[in-house]
Structures are given as C-alpha cells and as structure tokens.
Amino acid sequence: MIYSRIEGTGRYLPERIMTNADLEKMVDTSDEWIRTRTGVERRHIAGDDETTSDLCVKAAQAAMDAAGVTADDVDLIVIGTTTPDLIFPNIATLVQHRLGIKPCPAFSIEAACTGFIYALSTADKFMKAGETECALVIGAEVISKLVDWTDRSTCVLFGDGAGAAIVKPADEPGIVSSHLGADGQYKELLYYPVGASKDLAKAGVGDSKILMKGNEVFKVAVKTLGNVAAQTLEESGIDKSELDWLIPHQANMRIIQATAKRLGLSMEKVILTVQDHGNTSAASVPMALDVAIRDGRIKRGQLLLLEAFGGGFTWGSILMRY
C-alpha cells in the first residue's frame, strides 16, 4: 500500500496588512465588534496588480525548499481556489509555467473554503493509484478582490494568502483518511452572484459582492464541522484523545471554539491564525499548518485533523500523521 506524506510546507501572505483600526475608517464598525464577533485582528490584502498565482508561486517555492525538492521533481499540481487569475487557462498551468515545472497534470478545484482539503484528498488518491511521486498541493485566494469594501457585514471577515504542501509517497501514513462532502441546497446562504456563464457581461467592475446569511452559515458550519470530525475519527478507529492538533478552517473564532467544544477538544490543541490572517478561504488550512510546523508546535509523527467548510456548502476533513 502506498500512502502520501507531507514532506514540506510553505505560505505567502501579501505585504499589505489591514488592521481593524483601518476598517474603522472605511465602514461603520469597531475593533471591539470585529474581535468579539469574529476573532480577527488584522488581515493581509493583495496589491492591485497581485494575483492568486503570484501568491501560489511564492508559497510553492517555500514548500519545495522545505521538502528539498526542485521543479524537476514535481509531477502533479492541484490548487484549491475560488479566485483564479483567469477563467482559463487554469491557474495551475500558470503556476506550473512560472515555476518551470515539466509537463504534468495541473488543475484547480473550486470548493470555496474547502478547496485545499479537496485538493489534498485528490492528490492522495493520485498517490494511492501510483500516478504521482511528488505532488504540489496549494490552497490560495485573493478574496479581497470579491469583497464589497462598503459592506461591513462581510468586508471585516476576509483576507488573502496562499499555503502549499509537497506530498510524496511513503510506506506508512501520512494521510490516514479523508472525508469530503457537499450539499448544494445551501447555495443561497453564501455565494457570489456572477460567474463565467452567468451575468458576467452585465456586471461592471465592483458591481457584485459576496452574499451571505451569516447567522445561518454559522449554525450549519458548526454542526457540519463537528459531524465530519466525529465521523472521521470513528471510521478511522481513532479516539479524540489521540489527536495532537486540530487545524480547522479559520473562518471565525466563534465557529472554531464551538466546533472544538462539540468535539470535546481543548482549545490548546487547536491551531489558530484567524486573528492574524482573517478568513482566507482555501488558503486558511495550509497556512495554519505551515505556521505551526515552522514554529515547532507540530512535530513529525503527531496526529493531525484538518477540516474545512465553505460555500455550497462543501466540507471535508483529513486525518494524517505529520
């Protein structure tokens, strides 16, 4: 049996930092409201000319350096993103070309905030099928470009970034199991109303915005994240006491706390970056993973549960040994 194992991780955050104090000058809000309702203190925002592939290239280079691999080694690229540079060609081919990676399968998966979990699970399946020896898996977004910066109910939540992982084969897990899910009945609770085949020509620059029923998203997110985590542990025969770290999608501090409580997990075992990054959608889990690997909290051999939830709704979890 072939397993996949993360050999190295990397992240990149745009240079510009927007604090809650900056937002106070833009919309009718307060640092206190944002902190208590969301846990966010600051977020990074891409420059006007900075694209998702720019962020991907830098995060990927850091992951390749950490894993000790070069562009010549990579033979699969999977990127989770909802904010690709262009409608086509696929963002993964842009990243492939800029990194000098040889011809190989390169594609993106659009599953909103669950994008990285879907991408890593897909790479794991390629690995198990014997079709890759070295996969580059990225979660990246410039959600700031979809945000209506006059809408206080959404603009305080989001940030930009990219997280990457190099995945290689191993004789032992590595990735123990992954669980993916989606339920399209919830589309109206969180969506962006313009796309390639719908209303694109009608929309002017800045005409559209993220539409969200925050309270309802909150409730379904907590329930679903709790359920998928419990299902993952049960089906893998793992007791929650064996988990070293939970690395959840960093949507909102209160969602994370409620999910940990449902799981009966102490917050000391939860990696948190929402205060510094905001909600970076598909980038949030790989960036949180990279933060905790690089600061030494996550150590080789430890048992990790990665999980995410996003528009659709989509959701997913990955149980893995680092």
Ligand code: ACO
């Ligand atoms: N600053 C000040 N006041 C605000 C702001 C703001 N930025 N935004 C909303 N308010 C006001 C509202 O207008 C409302 O005022 P009212 O009582 O006079 O009508 C009041 O605050 C309460 O609004 P609610 O929407 O009920 O606030 P709530 O406690 O639900 O918090 C939030 C809103 C933070 C969006 C919460 O619902 C939430 O976290 N939902 C989850 C959504 C989420 O995380 N989405 C991210 C994408 S999905 C994902 O990644 C999983």
